[in-house]
Amino acid sequence: MxxxxxxxxxxxxxxxxxxxxxxxxxxxxxxxxxxxxxxxxxxxxxxxxxxxxxxxxxxxxxxxxxxxxxxxxxxxxxxxxxxxxxxxxxxxxxxxxxxxxxxxxxxxxxxxxxxxxxxxxxxxxxxxxxxxxxxxxxxxxxxxxxxxxxxxxxxxxxxxxxxxxxxxxxxxxxPIVREADGLALSSRNVYLSAEERQQALVLSRSLREAHSAVEEGRVATTDEVRELLKSVISSSPLADIDYAEILTFPQLEPLEGNFPLVEAEGEIIMALAVRFGRTRLIDNLIFTPKEVAALV
Amino acid sequence: MxxxxxxxxxxxxxxxxxxxxxxxxxxxxxxxxxxxxxxxxxxxxxxxxxxxxxxxxxxxxxxxxxxxxxxxxxxxxxxxxxxxxxxxxxxxxxxxxxxxxxxxxxxxxxxxxxxxxxxxxxxxxxxxxxxxxxxxxxxxxxxxxxxxxxxxxxxxxxxxxxxxxxxxxxxxxxPIVREADGLALSSRNVYLSAEERQQALVLSRSLREAHSAVEEGRVATTDEVRELLKSVISSSPLADIDYAEILTFPQLEPLEGNFPLVEAEGEIIMALAVRFGRTRLIDNLIFTPKEVAALV
Missing domain, CATH: 3.40.50.620 (HUPs)
Structure with a gap:
């Protein structure tokens, strides 16, 4: 080298x-x-x-x-x-x-x-x-x-x-590489206190839960998915949400609030940015709702 | 080909x-x-x-x-x-x-x-x-x-x-290529009427005259050179000046109005844009005042 x-x-x-x-x-x-x-x-x-x-x-x-x-x-x-x-x-x-x-x-x-x-x-x-x-x-x-x-x-x-x-x-x-407990690897993770590190798990957990909820038909629209993401993240008292968005990928165009995700053409991204103290973390999950729909 | x-x-x-x-x-x-x-x-x-x-x-x-x-x-x-x-x-x-x-x-x-x-x-x-x-x-x-x-x-x-x-x-x-009478070649010259074509010669003429005037010490400052350019161009009744500027080249930074050009380090550009009817023509002359000063 x-x-x-x-x-x-x-x-x-x-x-x-x-x-x-x-x-x-x-x-x-x-x-x-x-x-x-x-x-x-x-x-x-x-x-x-x-x-x-x-x-x-x-x-x-x-x-x-x-x-x-x-x-x-x-x-x-x-x-x-x-x-x-x-x-x-x-x-x-x-x-x-x-x-x-x-x-x-x-x-x-x-x-x-x-x-x-x-x-x-x-x-x-x-x-x-x-x-x-x-x-x-x-x-x-x-x-x-x-x-x-x-x-x-x-x-x-x-x-x-x-x-x-x-x-x-x-x-x-x-692909994103994660710790065993789900936290996405980031050079900025080193900034986190032990307590912040623990609470930061809400990022990946909210994404997994929202994805499952869409897969299982428990939530349908953009607004519902966004609310679910926010409610999971807010269960962490240290989390300060910068954004929690659902957009098309890779165009990054917004979807109407009442748009049923399973009708989206192509890929969708659920993207998060959340502050823990002075540390800003991001995470996301990209999936194809049509594939979910085909499985249901 | x-x-x-x-x-x-x-x-x-x-x-x-x-x-x-x-x-x-x-x-x-x-x-x-x-x-x-x-x-x-x-x-x-x-x-x-x-x-x-x-x-x-x-x-x-x-x-x-x-x-x-x-x-x-x-x-x-x-x-x-x-x-x-x-x-x-x-x-x-x-x-x-x-x-x-x-x-x-x-x-x-x-x-x-x-x-x-x-x-x-x-x-x-x-x-x-x-x-x-x-x-x-x-x-x-x-x-x-x-x-x-x-x-x-x-x-x-x-x-x-x-x-x-x-x-x-x-x-x-x-280098700029010119017609025998001094007009800088441009695809846009085809827009000019015969009268505009004739009057457009003030661009190159004003640049030549300003350059000679600096060389011969008849004008010294940025303001004086700009005034000379504008007065020659204005001798053409059809000319509508967009700009007539003296700047450093290639940085294109302005010089103080009372700045004596012979003191400039490096190259200077005299740059013109002038409208004749609906046609906008540009021309310029780049020179090194120090070389002029050394000749005097």
Whole structure:
């Protein structure tokens, strides 16, 4: 495994691996403080690609002024151990000045998809994500790029960008990885107190219960599902709901409150963002109501 | 010369030429209705590149709602003759539905540089330019891309985009090509009546006179140069000035009104946009005042 810290080294290393004719190049962009979710991305990349590049960069331009950019957890030594163990060939760890040698004036802005969910709560967040991901794509020129579906909106936004701008890369979404008790893995879980950690289980539990209730026909409409999600989450006194939404996926378009979910064409996402103290957690479940209906 | 009309054909053709090992690939993006200015871009591309790709596409998203998108002149047969004569290897002529198969939601937005000059007069114009150029870059993956300096702000904006987003292409700016009497070549010149055509000479004349006046020390400050430009242009009764500006190049930052130009570091642009009837013409002159000062 090769660790590179400059764009020039990265280009050289990626070019060399491509020249070695080892098959497609895969990119796994991360903000570090790696966990099993990231490991699953590396493993998936290893299945498809001959060369796996991982980037580790806490990207300042995707954080709002009152967000946790400074506090975001970092542990380079441990990250490099995990990357090596999970088969990364090249790890790119740039300094902020390497990624942004001067004030960046060019942004990639995806409209519509970014107005809801995390886009509404975190203005400018997705512009920062699309811009840094486009930069990484241009540096590495990967054939495939791997992203976790915990950030489902991010996956939808990046796919839109790639399609709209004819980028030469295929976005590969990978399933959410969870703790044994259901909590979705996140680098931000480290912020949680023991009590918050326990109560945070309401996220995954509310999603499972809402999904079962739809499957069993106990709830039918968007409004009913949303109310069920909110009532389960509210059973945790520490939970402060940012959003609990039911939208089409990957278009992220809202459904009428009285719309019967089983009539939806294609996939539906139930998406949550909930604060526990100063920690904001997200989780989601994507499913196809038609399949549920066919089973009933 | 190969004429292609779909993105897939274009990718195949460019890939084939690259595989043939003929050296760098050059792209000349145009809106067609080609003239000697475009021909000079093709010739410059032929000097540097083994394969020259020209695109001809009147890009709807860079026109404002009250601009001349519909009326913009088109003549495919003549364009193809010129492209062949000037050595293009591949000409890409897509339909609008090929470039925008669905509503485009992703835009590349360059700030600061786009707030002045044509950016102020044509809101959204440069977002449309950067977005379509990025799409073409992703389709062709050129090593070099050639743009005329008549659109000097466009060159500055595209360079900013390429640098900020780490795009793998070098922007090559090419000198303005003029008629014998000084009028800068433009596809829009065809809109001009005989009388407008004659009076439009004030653009290049005002730039030449202002440049001489600075060289000879007859005018010194930004305000004086701007006044000189405006007074020469106003000698034409049909001229309606949109802007006449003196800025740094390529940063496009304004200079104080009482700033003595000979003290400027680097290059200065005198940039004009003037309407004649319904036709808006632009022209500019880029020079280095220090060089002028050294001659005095």
């Amino acid at each position: 090769r660790v590179v810290r400059t764009v020039e080294q990265l280009r050289e290393a990626a070019l060399f691996m491509r020249g070695a004719g080892q098959g497609p190049v895969g990119l796994v962009p991360t903000m570090g403080y790696l966990h099993d979710g990231h490991a699953s991305l590396l493993r998936r990349a290893g299945e498809i690609c001959g060369t796996v590049v991982m980037s580790i960069f806490v990207n300042p331009i995707q954080f709002g002024p009152n967000e946790d950019y400074e506090a975001y957890p970092r542990d380079e030594r441990r990250d490099l151990e995990l990357a090596e163990r999970e088969g990364a060939d090249i790890v790119f760890i740039p300094a902020v000045e390497e990624m942004y040698p001067r004030e960046i004036r060019s942004k990639i802005v995806v409209s519509s998809l970014t107005t809801r969910l995390c886009g509404a709560s975190r203005p400018g967040h997705f512009d920062g994500v699309t811009t840094v991901v486009a930069k990484l794509f241009n540096m590495v020129q990967p054939d495939y790029a791997f992203f976790g579906l915990k950030d489902a909106q991010q996956v939808a936004v990046l796919r839109q960008m790639v399609d709209d701008l004819n980028m030469n890369v295929k976005i590969v979404p990978c | 190969r004429v292609v009309r779909t993105v897939e054909q274009l990718r195949e053709a460019a890939l084939f030429m690259r595989g043939a090992g003929q050296g760098p690939v050059g792209l000349v993006p145009t809106m067609g209705y080609l003239h000697d200015g475009h021909a000079s871009l093709l010739r410059r591309a032929g000097e540097i590149c083994g394969t020259v790709v020209m695109s001809i596409f009147v890009n709807p998203i860079q026109f404002g709602p009250n601009e001349d998108y519909e009326a913009y002149p088109r003549d495919e047969r003549r364009d193809l003759e010129l492209a062949e004569r000037e050595g293009a290897d591949i000409v890409f002529i897509p339909a609008v539905e090929e470039m925008y198969p669905r509503e485009i939601r992703s835009k590349i937005v360059v700030s600061s540089l786009t707030t002045r000059l044509c950016g102020a007069s044509r809101p959204g114009h440069f977002d449309g330019v950067t977005t379509v150029v990025a799409k073409l870059f992703n389709m062709v993956q050129p090593d070099y891309a050639f743009f005329g300096l008549k659109d000097a702000q466009q060159v500055a904006v595209l360079r900013q985009m390429v640098d900020d987003l780490n795009m793998n292409v070098k922007i090559v700016p090419c």
